[in-house]
Amino acid sequence: MSGTQQVKPALGETEGDTGNLTQLEFLALNSEFNIADGHARQALTTGQNKIVDDLPLLFAEGEKRPVEELEREAHAAFFNALGQHSYPIAPGRVLSCYSSSVAMEILSRSLAETIESVALIHPTFDNIADLLRGNGLKLLPLDENMLHDGDLDVGLFASTGCVFVTTPNNPTGRVVSKERLTRLAEQCAAHGAILALDTSFRGFDTRAQYDHYEILQASGVRWVVIEDTGKLWPTLDLKVGMLVHSDNLGLPVEQIYSDILLGVSPLILAMVRRFSEDAAAGGLEHLHRFIASNRAMVRSELAELPGVTVPDPESRASVERVGIENLTGTEVWERLREHNVYALPCRSFHWANPSAGDHTLRLALARSTDPLTQSVRALRHALTQR
Incomplete structure (x- = not known):
């Protein structure tokens, strides 16, 4: 707003499920491995x-x-x-x-x-x-x-x-x-x-x-x-x-x-x-293929992990939920943060019943494939570590 400086939380002030989703996304902005917010952050096309x-x-x-x-x-x-x-x-x-x-x-x-x-x-x-x-x-x-x-x-x-x-x-x-x-x-x-x-x-x-x-x-x-x-x-x-x-x-x-x-x-x-105009001339089709490829990579990397599921198999949006049976999304968020990787625990999406989102995590797919792949491999490690 004009004349008003927005105060954002410093790193460490907001923990997993105590802040809103935008606060958690803000914490991720300076990380190369930000798969939290749903904004488009992949490389530009030609x-x-x-x-x-x-x-x-x-x-x-x-x-x-x-x-x-x-x-x-x-x-x-x-x-x-x-x-x-x-x-x-x-x-x-x-x-x-x-x-x-x-x-x-x-x-x-x-x-x-x-x-x-x-x-x-x-x-x-x-x-x-x-x-x-x-x-x-x-x-x-x-x-x-x-x-x-x-x-x-x-x-x-x-x-x-x-x-x-x-x-x-x-x-x-x-x-x-x-x-x-x-x-x-x-x-x-x-x-x-x-x-x-x-x-x-x-x-x-x-x-x-x-x-x-x-x-x-x-x-x-x-x-x-x-x-x-x-x-x-x-x-x-x-x-x-x-x-x-x-x-x-x-x-x-x-x-x-x-x-x-x-x-x-x-x-x-x-x-x-x-x-x-670029989207109408083929850019949208390129975007759909790109997101579908990133989604396939995420699912492949996490396939066959015990207790890990894909709750939205028909989704084509630029985000992907991951179901986690044995950990909460907040616990996984904390493990990822140790590696400077940021995703979103899903409690706050369930604004009327946060516990319904306890065991899901949301990943952003509109990212260049290499950092997204590294982030998902860090997630795989976080899900398998004792």
Whole structure:
């Protein structure tokens, strides 16, 4: 925030399950063997290197051209690359933010103006729960299996004004299908509930790239979608989060947006346009192959270890959970830290019942293969040492 310096924990101040996930990710930032945060940290591709070489040209473009034009082009390139052709193009319907967390804060403050509780998917990344709670909202856990198995219990809608779903989910990678989203939107519309989606990992999974906006707008539901470029491309955390909303939302998102920021950098908008164009021209397919190869390596290295499982065999997201029968995720985190390797224990993903995540660890796959391989071999050692 402007004029405020964010204080981060010093190394050693945050232990395994006592801090939130972002604090644990911060501890990993200076390590070569950081497999904690889900941001893209692999090497640039040839096409992406060309974009970085063109940064002086993009800077000049950002100086000369109207921000509105650059923003419109960035949105079009991003949404179309991910199959979201029905995204709303009317002014104010896509709000560009510094990050998806800023978009989440705007949404949380807006929801708190009109409702008291949110049904939030469980498990999911804990900063969603933290931001909602931090704005005074009561949270009701929405079990991920129940979400995918069929219609929600109608009694749920008597207790909540918003259903919040992450798809693909973080950390499980599960995707809400077109059929389930259609029915979920219909249910929320029928009961007057807002449907909120976080689709930050959409780019990794073609099953999540059907046109969500076509379904949402046809249903008549009041809806909000949080999009993110930060997980896709290794741009040193130069990114854009987007808060996309229906015209009938009835929340003060634009007013609260203006309370928090004026807009994002035109240079970053120009970069997002170029990276999106590269993605549409084959970059996404390359990314999918890269993540799949890293996932296969992780599973191969950990195969046949006693008590070690893969809880999410169908996941295509850029993260991988590892189930550990005989150790807690926090114990493994502590063993890895001795070798300057950092992953994430999964307690905090289970924001309503942390013990449910005691025996899982999350690994980030968007890393160059050599350091990721060394990190996983350190994990294998940590899991086998007495």
